Amino acid sequence: MFQSFSESAHPEQGPPRLAALREVMADARLDGFIVPRADAYQGEYVAPCDERLAWLTGFTGSAGFCIALRDKAGVFVDGRYRTQVRSQVDLAHFTPVNWPETAPADWLAQELPEGGLVGYDPWLHTPREIETLTNGLRDSGVTLKATDNLVDRIWPDRPAPPMGPIRAYPAELAGLTHAQKRATLAAELSAGGHDAAVLTLPDSIAWLLNIRGSDIPRNPVPHAFAILHATAKVTLFVEAEKLDGTLRAHLGDDVIVRPPSAFGPALHSLTGPVRLDARSVPVWVMRELDQAGVPRVWGDDPCVLPKACKTDAEIAATREAHLRDGAALCEFLAWYDEQAPGSISEIDVVRRLEECRRATGALLDISFDTIAGSGPNGALAHYRVSTASNRILARGDLLVLDGGGQYLDGTTDITRTLPVGEAADIGADERAAFTRVLQGMIAMSRVRWPAGLAGRDLDVIARYPLWLADQDYAHGTGHGVGVNLCVHEGPQRLARISEVPLRAGMILSNEPGYYREVAFGIRIENLLVVQEAETLPGGDATGKLCFETLSFVPIDRRLIDASRLSDDERDWLDGYHALCRDLVGPRVAPAVRAWLDQATAPLGDAGK
Incomplete structure (x- = not known):
């Protein structure tokens, strides 16, 4: 595992x-x-x-x-x-x-x-x-x-630095060659009068050079430093043993490979001005340039924004990854519903879910350690089960299940909250809170907004139903997500502190929740991609943006207090579940398809 x-x-x-x-x-x-x-x-x-x-x-x-x-x-x-x-x-x-x-x-x-x-x-x-x-x-x-x-x-037994191999990432999935990326960013540097930019963020370097690494568990990035020159050449500072002949051929003559020990001397040799991102470069780099008298200027890491705005090829690839992952989740959920309360543990859940993802034949890694928190453990938003904390799932518990996969064509992250037992076993407070979380998640999924708004402008949309009940959650509503890169990616976020305007192509999570300490937790999460919105009939053509949903796994209807939902909310949920049937149904075994049909049945008039 x-x-x-x-x-x-x-x-x-x-x-x-x-x-x-x-x-x-x-x-x-x-x-x-x-x-x-x-x-x-x-x-x-x-x-x-x-x-x-x-x-x-x-x-x-x-x-x-x-x-x-x-x-x-x-x-x-x-x-x-x-x-x-x-x-x-x-x-x-x-x-x-x-x-x-x-x-x-x-x-x-x-x-x-x-x-x-x-x-x-x-x-x-x-x-x-x-x-x-x-x-x-x-x-x-x-x-x-x-x-x-x-x-x-x-620290006497400090582990050695990782030496994971680096591999090339297919240009057909990236949508651009690394030569095209380097040329575009170098032109930006030249236009700003900058001689070079220093890059240290692992996912920036991986994205720019169309490479992937294995130095960090769950995140396919390499440890390296890089200098992007205004000539479109890159000096890459990395241990030689991480590269084989195939990777060197992929990099080509315009990417000069040097050992990490050469990074400091290379900084001293620059003429400047050198662009540094004050939010991501180490202080050590700034000090080295200052000691050498090399002029520097503050500016954004040039890779961060273009990396966040996915190409059409990346969006098409990640759609496929999410459908594959959704089918694996449905295989798991069909199994889960067959287990009697008290018969499985949190570790059993994690193991089974990973088995389902592995069965796709495409899983490279999980995208983070799966969160499977039942009862009071579910109140820990980032709970990681261990042999010491492992709980048997007891009747009446809620299970917060948050996990994802790293596939060559995409990175997934999805959360579902599940009942242990039947609907009648779940308390009224839990059902009411679950429904409010669902309402916030639906509202974010449906929102349309004028271009130029940032994550902080939208974050309140998901919280509003909870705020009406004096409830809230202490994390952001959503984070950026890469494509076969980090499951947490900047600069885009749905959070009160995010000032970055949302742009077409950005992928974000939509994951409102509610947590009652030592009692239970709730979270519902899909991934979304920002798209340009078509003008609605009778509307004004003002350049709106909207979200396209990428994740297709049923939301457990047994936890919904349907009487609290509006007609529009019911319609969205029924429409979403119809898409789950249509898109994921052909990818699962017949027995799972029967489960899927039942799990995505329309709400109808229940609770009205």
Whole structure:
């Protein structure tokens, strides 16, 4: 299997490791040290050798950081992880801090009232992060100092860096050759008067050069650095053993391969101006250019926006991937409905779902560790089942099942909330909350909006039905998704903090939810792609955008309080289920087709 169930959090190991860190902090004459969940490439996902935050604290979430002081250690987490962090760290030694509500600068100013010197690794922070922190500390007496990584000094068995092979990605699936991509972005650099751009984000480099890697589990990206020159040439800094002759031939003469040790000297040799993205390049790169006197300018990573706006070929490919994945999900759901309450566990669910995806013959990996949280575990938005946490699915539970696959032609991510037992076994509160979540998900699926609006402008649409009941969820409504790349992709998001205008071709998740701590969780998720909207009869031709749904798996009707749905909501759900039958039905076995027909039957007049 791709997924394992070993216990990844070890709270008991945190205190002695924190004590060791404080010893080296004292030797370095530092009053604090920042430990982020980040690596030198500044992607969201990190290799085992870069899991410093988890190694030190026990916290395994995908976002957060620790600030260790001489007498206190704050673990900063957002709303997705506030329940999880309390179970993964030793609360006698680590203090959870609600972030971003509490800014790290404010916390430091309060905890170091006499001032102090706080160290950070310049490889693991961006200029924007350090600038924000520095500005927040102004007049506090607290100062920052770049240093080597103190955690690495005390991590005796730190894993070696990954050396996964790199392969070419087919141009017919990408829609453009890497020569075409390089030429387009180089012209943009030249038009801006920029001599080069530094790239560190793994998915940017993978997208630009039409390559895929295997350095990060679940995410087919390589660890490498790159410099895109205004001549359309690229210097790629990567370990030679990751490349074979076929890959070198794919890259061609205009991609010069150098070892990672040559990255610093190459920065010094640039004439500039060099374009840097303050939100993704490490501080170390900025410092190297400044020390060499190379002019630099701030600007977006040139790959990020074109990568987000998928080509027609990528959209066609990912449609096929989602139909294949949808058929696998239906095979699983037909099996699930045959299991009696109390007869299977969360681990059984994860194993069976992966078996169904593997049976397609096209699965390269899962796109993230499958979330299968039943009962109170479902209230943990990013729950990962282990042998220690594994629960038997009991009658009356809700099961939050969130998973996806990495296929050559697409990356999938879908969530369904399922009852354990029959509809009568589920409580009224759960059914009411499920219906509100469904209403928000339908509203987002149907929305049409004027071009120029960002994710923050649409996020409220999915929350409105929950807000009417004084309910909400602590995560964004949706994240960007790549095509055989990262399941979390920027810059597009459906979230209160997203200011990036949505554009045609962007793929996003639509996943409102509701979580009641130690009781139950609910989430319903499809993937959507932004499309130009046709003008409706009687409407004004004002350039609207809309969403096309990519995911086709039935939504469990047993959890719906149909009396709460409007006629339009019923019509959308019945239409969606008809598409599930038409598009996925021909891809499944006859017995599963019979299940699918029953699971997608129209709501009719029930509950009116």
